[in-house]
Amino acid sequence: MFPAPVLDVIMEEEILYSETFRIHGNDFEHxxxxxxxxxxxxxxxxxRSDVIRRLxxxxxxxxxxxxxYADEAEFEFSVLPSQVRVVCKDRGQGIxxxxxxxxxxxxxxxxxxxxxGFGAGLGLPNIKRNSDKFEIESTPSVGTTxxxxxxxx
Amino acid sequence: MxxxxxxxxxxxxxxxxxxxxxxxxxxxxxxDLMSDVLAYSxxxxxxxxxxxxxxxxxxxxxxxxxxxIFVHDKRPGPQVxxxxxxxxxxxxTTKLNLFDACGVLHGKGLKGA
Numbered sequence: 001m002f003p004a005p006v007l008d009v010i011m012e013e014e015i016l017y018s019e020t021f022r023i024h025g026n027d028f029e030h031x032x033x034x035x036x037x038x039x040x041x042x043x044x045x046x047x048r049s050d051v052i053r054r055l056x057x058x059x060x061x062x063x064x065x066x067x068x069y070a071d072e073a074e075f076e077f078s079v080l081p082s083q084v085r086v087v088c089k090d091r092g093q094g095i096x097x098x099x100x101x102x103x104x105x106x107x108x109x110x111x112x113x114x115x116x117g118f119g120a121g122l123g124l125p126n127i128k129r130n131s132d133k134f135e136i137e138s139t140p141s142v143g144t145t146x147x148x149x150x151x152x153x
Numbered sequence: 154m155x156x157x158x159x160x161x162x163x164x165x166x167x168x169x170x171x172x173x174x175x176x177x178x179x180x181x182x183x184x185d186l187m188s189d190v191l192a193y194s195x196x197x198x199x200x201x202x203x204x205x206x207x208x209x210x211x212x213x214x215x216x217x218x219x220x221x222i223f224v225h226d227k228r229p230g231p232q233v234x235x236x237x238x239x240x241x242x243x244x245x246t247t248k249l250n251l252f253d254a255c256g257v258l259h260g261k262g263l264k265g266a
Contacts, residue, residue, distance in 0.1 A: 029232075032211025036240075039215060049196075049217070056215035057191045064208075117187030117204045117212070126192050 017045065017079040023066040025092065028116055031067045035060035038077050045079060047152070054130040055084050055150045061123045062088050062146055068113045069093060070143065083132070085149035095138040102128070102136075154178055154263060156220055156243065159199070162257055165222060165245035168229070169237050176219045180266035183255050187212040194218065198266030201254050205229040207236060214240045224251045 019041065021034045039056045059077075066073040070092030078085045095101045102124050109119025128134045131148035138144040155175045160167065180198035184190050187208050190200060196217035202209055205227045213221050220243040223229070228246055229237075237244045247254055259265075 029207070032208055032215075035215050036211060053196060053215070053217055060211060060215045061188065061191060116206050116208050117185060117190075117202075118208070120186050120188050122186075122188035122192055126188060129192065 013080040013082060015078050015080055017041070019077050021075040021077070023063055023070075023073045023075055023088075023090075025067060025069070025071045027067055028112070031064050031116070032060055034063045034075055041077070042079075042084065047079075047084065051084060051150050051152060055086070058127040058130040058148055058150070059086060061126045062086065062148075064116075064118045065123050066090050066092075068109065068119060073143075082153065083149040083151050085147070087145065087147050089143065089145045091143045094140040094142055094144055095136075096140045098136055098138055154258075154261065156199070159222070159258065159263075160245055162261060163222065163245075163247040163249055163254055165247045168223075168244040168246055169234055169242075172243055173241065178219060178263065180264050181255065181258055182218070182266040183251055185251075190218075191216055193266075195266045201251060201258075203227060203251060205233065207233045209233070210237045210240060210242060210244075213237075213242050218242070220245065222247055222254065224249060224254050 035056055038059050042052045070090035073088055073090035076087045100106050104125045105121040107119055107121035113119030132151045133149045135147040157175045178199050182194040182198045183201040185202055185204045190212050194216050198218055199220045200213050200218045201222045203224050205223050223246040226246055226248045
């Protein structure tokens with residue numbers, strides 16, 4: 001009896017475009033610029049507008065999360081033949097309980113964050129809602145890595 | 154309804170440059186919480202808000218909203234106006250509060266986005 005074929009081996013797709021941005025914690029003044037820059041690139045590449053909107057919303061929430069909760073992050077945006085993908089790796093306090101952080105309305109935000117129109121506990125659920133694939137890993141006192149993507153088809 | 158008509162109904166002052174286009178608006182979304190706008194709005198609506206920070210313009214940009222109307226006569230800083238100009242998002246301000254501004258537009262047939 002041969003072993004069943006392994007179906008979940010995913011061939012790494014060719015990266016057609018990639019750009020990395022740095023996001024700084026507490027930098028509210030520039031909060032939104034990375035999402036705006038990535039949106040411009042996607043427009044130039046002729047990506048479908050509904051895909052651009054979904055990824056841009058996820059990116060903006062992700063960027064604001066870094067500004068609100070982390071020290072800094074590397075935000076890598078890639079275009080592959082079948083998807084647009086983001087890997088955002090931050091250095092910071094991390095998330096002790098991811099299950100709680102994924103619940104809508106759960107938040108540890110400060111008044112300053114709320115004054116900017118964020119910090120209502122919708123960030124991570126909003127990223128997940130706008131992604132076709134979403135993964136989160138976090139180590140308290142080390143940092144959090146988010147990986148999410150939107151399919152092009 | 155044209156944006157210029159909305160401007161008249163709410164007695165708005167235009168903060169950014171003159172309207173380069175006068176889009177037809179069918180839907181509005183009103184919130185101070187930008188995460189709500191990002192989660193629940195639909196594209197091509199206008200945003201009515203009391204939040205005049207730069208994040209309101211970034212929100213309108215990523216969510217493909219057509220214009221922002223600030224309530225309570227709020228006026229964003231020059232950096233915010235500059236960004237809106239670059240993104241071609243008209244900014245307007247009305248003396249009305251959020252409830253009344255929404256009420257006027259709802260009464261004229263605009264729908265919630």
